[in-house]
Amino acid sequence: MKTPVPVPPSKYGTGKEALLRAAVEVVAAKGLRGLTYRSVAEAAGVNNTLVAHHFGSRDALIAAALDWAAEQSISASKLREAAALGHSFTESLLDLLLAEPELQVFQYEMILEARRRPELAGAVSALYENYVSALAEGLAASGLNRNVEVVARTLFASLDGLVLQYLAGVDRALIAASLEEVHAVLLFRIGAGTQS
Structure with missing residues (x-):
């Protein structure tokens, strides 16, 4: 036997x-x-x-994995904790990329696949909305009271592009400098938004 x-x-x-x-x-x-x-x-x-x-089904696995990956990324990057924006803003995003780059790679794979498979478009749209929503919550908690959703969507677009560049091999120091600039603009926007 x-x-x-x-x-x-x-x-x-x-x-x-x-x-x-x-x-x-x-x-x-x-x-x-x-x-x-x-x-x-x-x-x-x-x-x-x-x-x-x-x-x-395979599609149910894909949708569940996409939701799970987004929640893991949002949690690890502390997007909801934007109220305490400081040096940790840049460091927490860079740490996320170094610790679990496969989460980001997976999400970009899904985004690209949604172009070929329209049935994934809803899940990818929900992915982006989860990120924007998390940022909007943090921005509102930080005191931003005007155009919160627009600012959150714009901020996420910047972060999304920088993450993609990092995964494509752009030097970590250049990404960190860009994240610091995004952070400075965000702090200015929050300051201007709370003075209205």
Whole structure:
């Protein structure tokens, strides 16, 4: 009788979150075309039927992973804590990029895929709205009381572009200097917005 080969423990932990982490890593490494139940299961160290059990379809897995990746990024980057804007604004964003670049790569993969697969457009739109909403909450808590949504969307566009540049290989020091400039403009805008 053949002894079953034990499955190594997952480096992602257990449960649904482990599968979402694995899905993000697979897409970041192989692109969306590399995302299969089997590839996610192998990355998570589980049987591929578990992936099907939790998500039911590949598209449901993609949507759940996109929501999860956005929440992880928002939380790790402290976008909601914009009320305490300081040096940590730049450092927390850079730390996020250094610690978990696959979260960002995964999201950009999904954004590009949505151009080819219109059924992903709603999930990508929700991704952007989650970021803008988190920034708007922080800006409102900081005292900005005019055009909060517009300022949040503009700020996120700057951050989004800088993150993409960083992932494309632009020097970290240049990105940090640009983030500091975005921060200075934001502080000025908040100051001007609270004086009305």
